[in-house]
Amino acid sequence: MIRKLLSLPLLLVAATAHADGSPQWANAAGADGAKCLAELKAAFNGSAAKFTAHAPMTKPNKQGCGMPQGVTVTRGPAGITWSPALEIDCTLAAELPKIEAIVQEEARALLGGEIKRIETLGAYACRTSKGPLTTAYGGKGVLSEHAFGLAIDLKAFVPKKGKAVTIAKDWGKDTKAGEFLANVRYRLRKETAITHVITPDYNAAHRDHLHVDRGLPWGWWAP
Numbered sequence: 001m002i003r004k005l006l007s008l009p010l011l012l013v014a015a016t017a018h019a020d021g022s023p024q025w026a027n028a029a030g031a032d033g034a035k036c037l038a039e040l041k042a043a044f045n046g047s048a049a050k051f052t053a054h055a056p057m058t059k060p061n062k063q064g065c066g067m068p069q070g071v072t073v074t075r076g077p078a079g080i081t082w083s084p085a086l087e088i089d090c091t092l093a094a095e096l097p098k099i100e101a102i103v104q105e106e107a108r109a110l111l112g113g114e115i116k117r118i119e120t121l122g123a124y125a126c127r128t129s130k131g132p133l134t135t136a137y138g139g140k141g142v143l144s145e146h147a148f149g150l151a152i153d154l155k156a157f158v159p160k161k162g163k164a165v166t167i168a169k170d171w172g173k174d175t176k177a178g179e180f181l182a183n184v185r186y187r188l189r190k191e192t193a194i195t196h197v198i199t200p201d202y203n204a205a206h207r208d209h210l211h212v213d214r215g216l217p218w219g220w221w222a223p
Contacts, residue, residue, distance in 0.1 A: 054072070054087075068148075102187045111177070167210055
């Protein structure tokens with residue numbers, strides 16, 4: 001099971017920095033990359049899913065960023081095309097079967113059909129975190145989980161029939177689209193290894209997307 005790769009408690013990972021980086025890198029690099037790829041291939045097998053593996057990284061770059069075992073996913077196991085293609089760490093890609101299953105279940109129940117495409121504002125990006133809880137670790141700004149390929153910003157869900165559901169337009173609305181987004185957010189937190197789902201309610205910087213990550217829990221940087 002792919003989930004076994006993520007069994008190491010996040011708080012334990014947070015307590016000890018990797019020799020070549022921060023606790024965030026240790027969290028990202030805690031799984032066996034080759035094993036993750038093999039299990040990802042098995043999980044995607046038999047579907048139209050498409051992914052390619054990147055060369056593994058044994059340490060972060062000079063900015064402290066990097067994906068220990070990056071992959072590019074263009075199409076997921078539930079038939080969803082990702083636009084643009086996802087550049088994420090294998091350990092986050094391991095959650096896509098469950099993520100996509102939740103999205104499709106809620107779409108069938110509330111939107112009358114399945115989702116054909118999820119539009120994002122990106123995934124991997126070497127940058128610091130932004131928000132009211134941002135602080136510092138080791139004298140430097142805390143890196144975003146995007147900097148390790150452990151986060152995706154979800155912008156819109158495009159069904160096979162009907163109008164796109166967007167976070168900017170539909171979040172918080174008393175509509176089927178609003179209920180769809182609320183249910184997806186709730187279930188991602190409850191039914192997957194996703195650590196955070198940050199919504200437009202958090203701050204203005206998230207007004208048009210849902211930030212989804214499997215990073216360390218809030219407060220890991222505290223002494």
